[in-house]
Amino acid sequence: xxxxxxxxxxxxxxxxxxxxxxxxxxxxxxxxxxxxxxxxxxxxxxxxxxxxxxxxxxxxxxxxxxxxxxxxxxxxxxxxxxxxxxxxxxxxxxxxxxxxxxxxxxxxxxxxxxxxxxxxxxxxxxxxxxxxxxxxxxxxxxxxxxxxxxxxxxxxxxxxxxxxxxxxxxxxxxxxxxxxxxxxxxxxxxxxxxxxxxxxxxxxxxxxxxxxxxxxxxxxxxxxxxxxxxxxxxxxxxxxxxxxxxxxxxxxxxxxxxxxxxxxxxxxxxxxxxxxxxxxxxxxxxxxxxxxxxxxxxxxxxxxxxxxxxxxxxxxxxxxxxxxxxxxxxxxxxxxxxxxxxxxxxxxxxxxxxxxxxxxxxxxxxxxxxxxxxxxxxxxxxxxxxxxxxxxxxxxxxxxxxxxxxxxxxxxxxxxxxxxxxxxxxxxxxxxxxxxxxxxxxxxxxxxxxxxxxxxxxxxxxxxxxxxxxxxxxxxxxxxxxxxxxxxxxxxxxxxxxxxxxxxxxxxxxxxxxxxxxxxxxxxxxxxxxxxxxxxxxxxxxxxxxxxxxxxxxxxxxxxxxxxxxxxxxxxxxxxxxxxxxxxxxxxxxxxxxxxxxxxxxxxxxxxxxx
Amino acid sequence: xxxxxxxxxxxxxxxxxxxxxxxxxxxxxxxxxxxxxxxxxxxxxxxxxxxxxxxxxxxxxxxxxxxxxxxxxxxxxxxxxxxxxxxxxxxxxxxxxxxxxxxxxxxxxxxxxxxxxxxxxxxxxxxxxxxxxxxxxxxxxxxxxxxxxxxxxxxxxxxxxxxxxxxxxxxxxxxxxxxxxxxxxxxxxxxxxxxxxxxxxxxxxxxxxxxxxxxxxxxxxxxxxxxxxxxxxxxxxxxxxxxxxxxxxxxxxxxxxxxxxxxxxxxxxxxxxxxxxxxxxxxxxxxxxxxxxxxxxxxxxxxxxxxxxxxxxxxxxxxxxxxxxxxxxxxxxxxxxxxxxxxxxxxxxx
Numbered sequence: 001x002x003x004x005x006x007x008x009x010x011x012x013x014x015x016x017x018x019x020x021x022x023x024x025x026x027x028x029x030x031x032x033x034x035x036x037x038x039x040x041x042x043x044x045x046x047x048x049x050x051x052x053x054x055x056x057x058x059x060x061x062x063x064x065x066x067x068x069x070x071x072x073x074x075x076x077x078x079x080x081x082x083x084x085x086x087x088x089x090x091x092x093x094x095x096x097x098x099x100x101x102x103x104x105x106x107x108x109x110x111x112x113x114x115x116x117x118x119x120x121x122x123x124x125x126x127x128x129x130x131x132x133x134x135x136x137x138x139x140x141x142x143x144x145x146x147x148x149x150x151x152x153x154x155x156x157x158x159x160x161x162x163x164x165x166x167x168x169x170x171x172x173x174x175x176x177x178x179x180x181x182x183x184x185x186x187x188x189x190x191x192x193x194x195x196x197x198x199x200x201x202x203x204x205x206x207x208x209x210x211x212x213x214x215x216x217x218x219x220x221x222x223x224x225x226x227x228x229x230x231x232x233x234x235x236x237x238x239x240x241x242x243x244x245x246x247x248x249x250x251x252x253x254x255x256x257x258x259x260x261x262x263x264x265x266x267x268x269x270x271x272x273x274x275x276x277x278x279x280x281x282x283x284x285x286x287x288x289x290x291x292x293x294x295x296x297x298x299x300x301x302x303x304x305x306x307x308x309x310x311x312x313x314x315x316x317x318x319x320x321x322x323x324x325x326x327x328x329x330x331x332x333x334x335x336x337x338x339x340x341x342x343x344x345x346x347x348x349x350x351x352x353x354x355x356x357x358x359x360x361x362x363x364x365x366x367x368x369x370x371x372x373x374x375x376x377x378x379x380x381x382x383x384x385x386x387x388x389x390x391x392x393x394x395x396x397x398x399x400x401x402x403x404x405x406x407x408x409x410x411x412x413x414x415x416x417x418x419x420x421x422x423x424x425x426x427x428x429x430x431x432x433x434x435x436x437x438x439x440x441x442x443x444x445x446x447x448x449x450x451x452x453x454x455x456x457x458x459x460x461x462x463x464x465x466x467x468x469x470x471x472x473x474x475x476x477x478x479x480x481x482x483x484x485x486x487x488x489x490x491x492x493x494x495x496x497x498x499x500x501x502x503x504x505x506x507x508x509x510x511x512x513x514x515x516x517x518x519x520x521x522x523x524x525x526x527x528x529x530x531x532x533x534x535x536x537x538x539x540x541x542x543x544x545x546x547x548x549x550x551x552x553x554x555x556x557x558x559x560x561x562x563x564x565x566x567x568x569x570x571x572x573x574x575x576x577x578x579x580x581x582x583x584x585x586x587x588x589x590x591x592x593x594x595x596x597x598x599x600x601x602x603x604x605x606x607x608x609x610x611x
Numbered sequence: 612x613x614x615x616x617x618x619x620x621x622x623x624x625x626x627x628x629x630x631x632x633x634x635x636x637x638x639x640x641x642x643x644x645x646x647x648x649x650x651x652x653x654x655x656x657x658x659x660x661x662x663x664x665x666x667x668x669x670x671x672x673x674x675x676x677x678x679x680x681x682x683x684x685x686x687x688x689x690x691x692x693x694x695x696x697x698x699x700x701x702x703x704x705x706x707x708x709x710x711x712x713x714x715x716x717x718x719x720x721x722x723x724x725x726x727x728x729x730x731x732x733x734x735x736x737x738x739x740x741x742x743x744x745x746x747x748x749x750x751x752x753x754x755x756x757x758x759x760x761x762x763x764x765x766x767x768x769x770x771x772x773x774x775x776x777x778x779x780x781x782x783x784x785x786x787x788x789x790x791x792x793x794x795x796x797x798x799x800x801x802x803x804x805x806x807x808x809x810x811x812x813x814x815x816x817x818x819x820x821x822x823x824x825x826x827x828x829x830x831x832x833x834x835x836x837x838x839x840x841x842x843x844x845x846x847x848x849x850x851x852x853x854x855x856x857x858x859x860x861x862x863x864x865x866x867x868x869x870x871x872x873x874x875x876x877x878x879x880x881x882x883x884x885x886x887x888x889x890x891x892x893x894x895x896x897x898x899x900x901x902x903x904x905x906x907x908x909x910x911x912x913x914x915x916x917x918x919x920x921x922x923x924x925x926x927x928x929x930x931x932x933x934x935x936x937x938x939x940x941x942x943x944x945x946x947x948x949x950x951x952x953x954x955x956x957x958x959x960x961x
Binding site for chain 1: 639666667668669671673683684688689690691692693694695696699701702703704705706707708709710711713714731732734735739931932933934935938939940941943945946947948949950952953954956957960961
């Protein structure tokens, strides 16, 4: 099969990767963001991945910008153009450049070792010397060196400097001196490469029209916006990477939209808890009391919250948990991505517990599914897990502009009003009056007749404490039925068929989607026919069962070591587990199609069944 | 309280301003051991709510796990209750309070619940000045797991099997004072005349109100050598101040005879001995309150009453600028920015 990218001998237009190696804490994020945004503004689809260490300052950090004229949303796993700004990683960066590619380095100091590879081109730009001559302040020099490489990259690739200028103006608003300083630094890099490297690289950026109607946004911000539009009023959290920016976003949106200009009152409450145990407890308290409540966290937080999650499940208290997954186990790799909390979340807590999970694949779905999560949590009176990951949550993704249907009203589920309670002969909290396994609930203070006791200990359908086996079992069985019924309420799977009668298919989830779609194209080019189903909710919709039944083999593509999605499929569908073939990536990096192509190809080759 | 169920007949009982008798403030029958101090606290809560003319449904009862936490079921059956998980009652109370600050929040906890597994949440509820009455039913022992020392067990105090505790106790009142609580009191479950006014005062206090109630466990910690027994508590119990102070609530009155001293011989041979209330004690002086409590350790006395009061601290609702309308009642129309705002907002992401 053809390698994904080989730049040798080609002139590549809007189809390559610029990777910037830098030192954490040197202010490179704005320069890298500027580069990517400028490409986006030129109408070129783009993917940005921030590969950062679990460290505040000093360690190596990279930023990858993939120009993808075909609109692929995954990493390519290649680097045709590396900007090597970190002396500590020169060697590593040199090795990472794709054959025929380019490496830009700071030639203020001689770096003969960077010319060790004959198959790439090393381009020296004396960034530090240029910047030191132009700026006095030490910190400014560090920051402006980043802007200088933006200029150099622009000059070498054809990136429109006017677009950059427009963005710089937006960044600094009325602060003319900052606009001037940044443009000056950009000009230093730009002028230098125009003078010393007048020949354009075979890596071109040319204007397109493929980003109109799109935005660049990260999943945590989009999810936070979803919380606002869902009408969530209470959020409790304990800081943890990579979920922190979700609450930062919610706070920022609430300050913009939810502060009464007359009274200064806040139509929201955000509490930074003392730990994850407290944050979920607070969300439970608020959910019990009728507020739309949530807590963002990551795997270690879910571990700590587990006791309370079981309580909310058994007591039937709605709340939403945003699990922005990172690599585990234990502390694991806090700034790397994985999908390794799937089974943890599905069965969180002791005893027989099963939860509802939603799996967004991109920031657009983060916005939409955040809202659905609150509706489902209240409708089913139970915790709902919104299962995203670091790649979706913290990286900027290109998505169609978010839309809003003004007719939306929150589904508050079966909450009885005081008038409704008054009309009842008797209220029993866990009575299945409608036969749908969802009881009615009342809110504290609403009516004396509606009072009931919420407890994590054995209770019967009336809400009373019980140790009676039959009464205990009755409630557990109803909870099972309620959970099963949620299969039709969670977002339906997305099915992509290759148009022929494929014998094999892929099932995947969340942030793997972009990599799977790209891999499918590569397979199609090579005559390998595969259909594809992306799971978006748990419990599994009946379509998942039906889909698996149609194929001889189904490759289950996910980002963890143990095949956790596959485990759920084995546990919770009627599928023959022998035909569920795990295709796993657990290195902690954003998914790229390589592991899918290699994994499936190896399997097919072993069968002698290569197309 | 009684361990026998009684028919609901309140025809001849006095009614409060809401037309309710104390029977309307009762809950289900207690399943605690006969004579448990916690049942006395329950009875005091019933009386206090009735006397304050608070609608039963205006209360939200929150607890963790343990004998004490079971008691929320035994009073005000017409209000919502929630038994949470061990030691984590304060966080649930925090969320509930944020959703609707108009209710009267009563957290019932125990020394095991609050001073071991829940010590962190206890401290942070104080730090946030959560508007709630937080009662610790303190018996120095784990009852439900049959007799282990709790973190409030005094140094040298003996278990039922005669083993001496060799760790220093955590005093919730000292902790609350050092953490900045605005209302700190200690009481004895055997003295409703002191406890009821304290409960009323705690309910009326806007902010975190702690009442540490010495509430002997008749089954596992009511023997010679225990410092949380009825006998010991009666002997060393020392009302420090009158407990009839309630801001803006003149219907609350104290029942102490300031000059009186009382000695009562109990069935188990213990003695109730109440000395004069200290005339020079100022419950607005935090440092003095701490000093007094620390002194009591050396003197062996159990200082009771309202130990400290500061009603000027902003509570959690105020600190978070929460609206007058409870968050759980704010209309969705006021919460959603709408379609136009979403379109405008996205300009920054292009």
